[in-house]
Amino acid sequence: MLIAFEHVGMTVSNMDRAVAFYCDLLGLTLAQRNEVDRGEIGFFDTGAGMLEVFAPEAPTVDRFRDVPLHEAGIRHLTFAYSDLAEVLGRLEAAGVEVIEGPRDARNTPLIKQLAFVRDPDGIMVELIERGEGR
Incomplete structure (x- = not known):
């Protein structure tokens, strides 16, 4: 189980x-x-x-390579927060690369808002606020 x-x-x-x-x-x-x-x-x-x-x-030489949609692989990590604006503001102040957002999610029963950033090695990280259905 x-x-x-x-x-x-x-x-x-x-x-x-x-x-x-x-x-x-x-x-x-x-x-x-x-x-x-x-x-x-x-x-x-x-x-x-x-x-x-x-x-x-x-030493690692290559940054993370985004997985194209037509290839199998993990595309990003996702972390949920109670206040997306607060954590995104903290990241922006630290100079973290913001790829997208914040914006309203398309699957709103599960996710209210989201943003995408990159970690120091270029790995894509999604930050979310959960929707009412979660």
């Missing part, structure tokens, strides 16, 4: 920058950070699941 979504894993170029973005700016909690074989790993708690972040000791 399924009990919960546990975590999704990703690779970043620098763990300190990932902690600054995901914890300091987005509000996730750093649950664990350890040196591992060939790099460093961190688990960032959202309160409803974890984000596993791996930073290799060898």
